[in-house]
Amino acid sequence: MIYAKNSDALSYRGIHPNLDLALERITPEFLASVGEQRVELKGGDVYATRFTYETVPEEESFFEAHEKFLDIHIMVAGSEGVEVSPPGALTEFDRVEANDFYAYRGPAHYRLALSPGDFLVVFPNDAHRIKMALDRPETVSKVVFKVRIKDD
Numbered sequence: 001m002i003y004a005k006n007s008d009a010l011s012y013r014g015i016h017p018n019l020d021l022a023l024e025r026i027t028p029e030f031l032a033s034v035g036e037q038r039v040e041l042k043g044g045d046v047y048a049t050r051f052t053y054e055t056v057p058e059e060e061s062f063f064e065a066h067e068k069f070l071d072i073h074i075m076v077a078g079s080e081g082v083e084v085s086p087p088g089a090l091t092e093f094d095r096v097e098a099n100d101f102y103a104y105r106g107p108a109h110y111r112l113a114l115s116p117g118d119f120l121v122v123f124p125n126d127a128h129r130i131k132m133a134l135d136r137p138e139t140v141s142k143v144v145f146k147v148r149i150k151d152d
Helices: 006-012 017-023 028-033
Strands: 002-005 039-042 046-054 063-065 069-077 080-085 091-096 101-105 110-114 118-122 127-132 139-148
Touching: 002 006, 006 017, 006 118, 017 039, 017 046, 017 069, 017 139, 069 127, 110 118
Parallel strands: none
Antiparallel strands: 002 118, 039 046, 046 139, 063 101, 063 127, 069 118, 069 139, 080 110, 080 127, 091 101
């Protein structure tokens, strides 16, 4: 897990070439250009999409994890609570291997608030629960990068 300010994104280069490609796009200009249609940077290996939704109470959210992709969550407007735990500490209740999606319930190991100017990188084995209201429900807008770091 990496939790940092957008302005520090380039300092995390060197972990994986696909991650570098995404980190280099964490700029105000690129983020403003991303809409609800997927923007492919490297085919299906690196892409970004904007999501806009209402945050929900903690009990309406669940953890998700991936095995082949990492996610970069970049808050554009609004704030949400995020929790992270290792999947081994949680109970799996759903999986769609074809979509690299694994769903879990259980306790959080880390809690943070994601606000404009922040980004969060969650790697495989970082199960993450998103969309949680902080003080009250609010509309948020964020750009999420999907970055392949493991082959099939």
